Amino acid sequence: MTNPPPASEPAPPDATQHIVAVVFDKPTRADEALLALVHVAQEGGLDLADAVVVAKTKEGRTLIRQTVDISPGRGALGGAWLGTLVGLLFGGPIGGALAGAAGGALYGKLVDIGLDDGWVKQMANWIDPGTSALLLLVNDPTVRQEALRELSRYEGKVVSTTFPDDVRKAIEDALATGR
Numbered sequence: 001m002t003n004p005p006p007a008s009e010p011a012p013p014d015a016t017q018h019i020v021a022v023v024f025d026k027p028t029r030a031d032e033a034l035l036a037l038v039h040v041a042q043e044g045g046l047d048l049a050d051a052v053v054v055a056k057t058k059e060g061r062t063l064i065r066q067t068v069d070i071s072p073g074r075g076a077l078g079g080a081w082l083g084t085l086v087g088l089l090f091g092g093p094i095g096g097a098l099a100g101a102a103g104g105a106l107y108g109k110l111v112d113i114g115l116d117d118g119w120v121k122q123m124a125n126w127i128d129p130g131t132s133a134l135l136l137l138v139n140d141p142t143v144r145q146e147a148l149r150e151l152s153r154y155e156g157k158v159v160s161t162t163f164p165d166d167v168r169k170a171i172e173d174a175l176a177t178g179r
Contacts, residue, residue, distance in 0.1 A: 018167075019138075022151075022156040023131055024132050024133070024134070037134075039150075052114075054127060151175055
């Protein structure tokens, strides 16, 4: 495995945010870890801004699941529904739907919330077949104990992060204990 694409290029969207990429030895393991971390986040133990799971099947097929990013297609669909509603209220549902779809697509294209799509695709291409990676954008200056405790249930490797060295080591130590 060569060196992963660096998380610091591009930089996190906000100076208070940090990126961490963890690679797991199974294509489903990143999903499992994300589910556990989402539960921690719901209880206030982690402030996730974005999370992406990339996985590669043993055959080499790449799968990318984003949790926040608004793609132009999703924006167009949401905009079409909103445009239809506005059109029904103010006349002309077809024109409203078309205007809403165009506006939603433009919004999805211009407002890229979360992790950089180019970096996500680079990570997806970089991981080996039969593995997965969890890419997180975190709004915390550190990783709290609740999150580290959950991560310790999984064996993984931090391959890239913008966290300071002491936080990186804490994450690596948690992942080293594994199941």
